[in-house]
Amino acid sequence: MKNFMGKDGFQWFMGVVEDRNDPKTLGRVRVRCLGYHTEDLIKLPTSDLPWAHPMNPITSATVSGIGQTPLGVVEGTWVVGFFTDGPTAQQPVIMGTLPGVPSNLPTQVKADGKGVFNGKGFQDYLYGAYPKYTETDVNRLAVNEKIESEGFSEESNPHSTLTQRRATRDLAIGTAMIDGVVDGVAPFPGDLDNDIKGQWNQPEIPYNATYPRNHVFESESGHLREIDDTLDNERIHERHMSGTGYEIDSNGNKVTKVVSDNYNIISNDDYCHIIGNSRHTIDKGLRVRVNSKGEAGNNYNIEVGQGSNVNVEVNGGNINLTTINTGNDAGDININASRNLNVQVGNDMNVNVIGNSIENVGKKKDEFVVLNNTKTGKRIDLN
Numbered sequence: 001m002k003n004f005m006g007k008d009g010f011q012w013f014m015g016v017v018e019d020r021n022d023p024k025t026l027g028r029v030r031v032r033c034l035g036y037h038t039e040d041l042i043k044l045p046t047s048d049l050p051w052a053h054p055m056n057p058i059t060s061a062t063v064s065g066i067g068q069t070p071l072g073v074v075e076g077t078w079v080v081g082f083f084t085d086g087p088t089a090q091q092p093v094i095m096g097t098l099p100g101v102p103s104n105l106p107t108q109v110k111a112d113g114k115g116v117f118n119g120k121g122f123q124d125y126l127y128g129a130y131p132k133y134t135e136t137d138v139n140r141l142a143v144n145e146k147i148e149s150e151g152f153s154e155e156s157n158p159h160s161t162l163t164q165r166r167a168t169r170d171l172a173i174g175t176a177m178i179d180g181v182v183d184g185v186a187p188f189p190g191d192l193d194n195d196i197k198g199q200w201n202q203p204e205i206p207y208n209a210t211y212p213r214n215h216v217f218e219s220e221s222g223h224l225r226e227i228d229d230t231l232d233n234e235r236i237h238e239r240h241m242s243g244t245g246y247e248i249d250s251n252g253n254k255v256t257k258v259v260s261d262n263y264n265i266i267s268n269d270d271y272c273h274i275i276g277n278s279r280h281t282i283d284k285g286l287r288v289r290v291n292s293k294g295e296a297g298n299n300y301n302i303e304v305g306q307g308s309n310v311n312v313e314v315n316g317g318n319i320n321l322t323t324i325n326t327g328n329d330a331g332d333i334n335i336n337a338s339r340n341l342n343v344q345v346g347n348d349m350n351v352n353v354i355g356n357s358i359e360n361v362g363k364k365k366d367e368f369v370v371l372n373n374t375k376t377g378k379r380i381d382l383n
Contacts, residue, residue: 009086011082011087012080012082013036013083013089014098015034016121018075018123019046020074026070028051028053029051031079032121033092037049039121040121046117046126050091051092053093055095056068073094074129076123076130078097078099080098099136101135102131102134102135105132105133106131107125108127138211141226144209144214161222162205162207164243168243169202170257173199174281175199178191178313184344193279202257206235207228207233207237209226210230210231219241225238236248
């Protein structure tokens with residue numbers, strides 16, 4: 001029982017990850033361990049280092065793909081672990097990673113013609129990618145380093161995505177402005193959206209984290225997630241490396257930004273309740289198709305409550321309204337004015353009726369024509 005795992009002492013180590021391309025895809029990595037392995041890559045190539053198993057937390061099942069994948073460390077990551085085989089030191093397990101402040105950046109080593117690396121280990125010598133900076137390994141968004149001067153505070157080392165988000169805010173977005181009609185027989189009031197003076201801005205980026213309250217995850221390609229518990233500046237922020245993402249500020253306001261196309265696929269019904277106003281600005285066109293399967297009862301309904309109007313204004317274009325003749329399903333155009341029907345025509349008025357035309361006037365009818373008034377018909381009956 002002397003060499004039984006767990007009964008022969010606890011043999012632990014610290015070291016640097018040099019290879020993570022596990023042929024068995026178990027998340028294993030090769031680690032060069034301080035005090036166990038030489039830094040000389042010729043005497044001890046990375047390929048001769050034993051594979052170290054990662055240890056996942058109890059919150060991850062790590063079986064049959066359930067839970068969190070045991071991936072995350074990169075070449076150059078400092079880790080701590082232990083050997084399950086004790087002094088033999090050939091069966092390492094990684095318990096965690098160790099952040100620090102690198103004193104220098106890695107030196108990439110190229111293999112010679114025989115595939116031999118002549119250099120030093122304990123670093124990311126294969127790619128020279130990590131660490132990137134000679135500063136704390138904790139994410140800049142979590143640190144939020146500042147310079148204090150005469151009561152003024154300024155970020156001294158902002159994260160690149162933060163700088164980019166601030167520089168690409170959407171500003172001065174115009175809203176629908178209805179001019180209205182003052183003269184003629186069909187006047188209606190304008191609606192100029194004076195509450196916001198006809199335009200709005202994307203809110204300022206609400207980032208104002210203080211260490212150690214902002215919990216940040218960043219992937220190698222630049223995907224980001226922040227859960228910020230900074231007092232009075234609590235936020236949730238998720239961002240794709242392309243710039244698409246969303247952010248929720250301390251007041252519950254949410255900004256979603258999509259830098260390319262956006263698709264919403266809903267397999268059943270869709271419900272949306274907006275307590276206040278809704279403003280939509282589309283720089284190009286809008287197409288709405290209803291009842292794409294051609295089934296009866298799937299109507300396009302718009303209801304406006306008491307005391308408000310439906311305003312449609314076209315600047316320099318036409319308003320076209322038609323029903324398509326498809327046999328028995330040909331539709332009517334019905335207009336029901338509960339009060340007056342006012343029509344103002346700026347030029348000519350042309351009406352072509354293929355069938356009969358019937359006009360019923362409940363009271364009197366006044367007709368005034370400045371020039372000629374011509375009535376033509378096979379027979380004109382005047383009663």
